Amino acid sequence: MARVSELGQKAFGFVWRRVRRNWWLDRVCIIFLVCLVLVFGLTYYFMNVMANVASQRSKLIEDQLGQRFTLPDVFFLFIGYVELLWMTDMFDALMFVPTAALIITHDRPWRVVSRLLLSWGLASIIRITTVAITSVPDPRPSCEYAHGNVFSTFTLHRCGDAIYSGHTLIFVVCSLVWSSFAPRNWVGRILTAFVYGLAIAGSLIVIANRAHYTIDVLLAWYIAPGAWYTVAWFWFWHVTKKGRLLKIEFPVEVGRHRDSDSEEKCQRRRVELGLMPDGTPYDPVALYLRALHGEPELSPPVSAARTAEKQEVDGAVPTAGGTPNPNDECVLTIGESSSQAFTEDFSARH
CATH class of the missing domain: 1.20.144 (Vanadium-containing Chloroperoxidase; domain 1)
Structure with missing residues (x-):
């Protein structure tokens, strides 16, 4: 009976996570x-x-x-x-x-x-x-x-x-x-x-x-x-x-068609579509002005939310006292390098 209850909870959790990830509007x-x-x-x-x-x-x-x-x-x-x-x-x-x-x-x-x-x-x-x-x-x-x-x-x-x-x-x-x-x-x-x-x-x-x-x-x-x-x-x-x-159009992340798509494939789609990671159309003038004024690069907020959800599913919880989790540092590094690679790829194409 306990086994059936556990399976039911897992099934409900899977359905609920999928609803929030793919159906939420x-x-x-x-x-x-x-x-x-x-x-x-x-x-x-x-x-x-x-x-x-x-x-x-x-x-x-x-x-x-x-x-x-x-x-x-x-x-x-x-x-x-x-x-x-x-x-x-x-x-x-x-x-x-x-x-x-x-x-x-x-x-x-x-x-x-x-x-x-x-x-x-x-x-x-x-x-x-x-x-x-x-x-x-x-x-x-x-x-x-x-x-x-x-x-x-x-x-x-x-x-x-x-x-x-x-x-x-x-x-x-x-x-x-x-x-x-x-x-x-x-x-x-x-x-x-x-x-x-x-x-x-x-x-x-x-x-x-x-x-x-x-x-x-x-x-x-x-x-x-x-x-x-x-x-x-x-x-x-x-x-x-x-x-x-x-x-x-992209309920999980801009450029992602399926959950199994790699980050490189999603980034390639964004380049081909002319979209920034946050979904706004690519504007080289705006990027130049942001760099000129020393403003930070655009980060992919949807991807960050998806990574946070994945950490929650995997059981990774930030440590108390505001100290970042090692996984959080990894996510931040990946987000920055992905944004930089995205900008360089756009500059080469345009």
């Missing part, structure tokens, strides 16, 4: 994420509104024609019709579970969440502009039309909700999360291939259920990567390179 990052979630929710709401509009327009067209028909689709000739509509929603859940596991175990989880919501939201905005522009006959004979107020009606798998496939959008975005953030080893590659297999299987299920035409599924596969890499470009140049949202 400052006020600016919290405000950013709250605004991001609100905007994402609004895009999904208005996408539902426009899908209701498309459904009601499809009903008007069917009434005018006096019949319901399906447009010719090549894949419909090779994939038989199945009445298993619940499987399209099941594949959404199958994509969410491994993606959520990846986010929870990632060393920069809020960065993954931000990229996911931004890309998904951008693709949803595109779908808002397309779903009700051109109305097409629904490919599923048993679909139901949306009735009532378009702003307060919420239904799934309604008629007319065609261009383009929202389910396939979820499949592709979750797959792209794995492509960009999965571990760079054979386990990560196998899991990424597995997730892509789920995405392809889910796309075929969407077609088999006649929830969408093949063109709707293909458009999702075209648009989602475009939204994903557009957000990646914007994020790199306007967040990473400018040292913004540091607790989201």
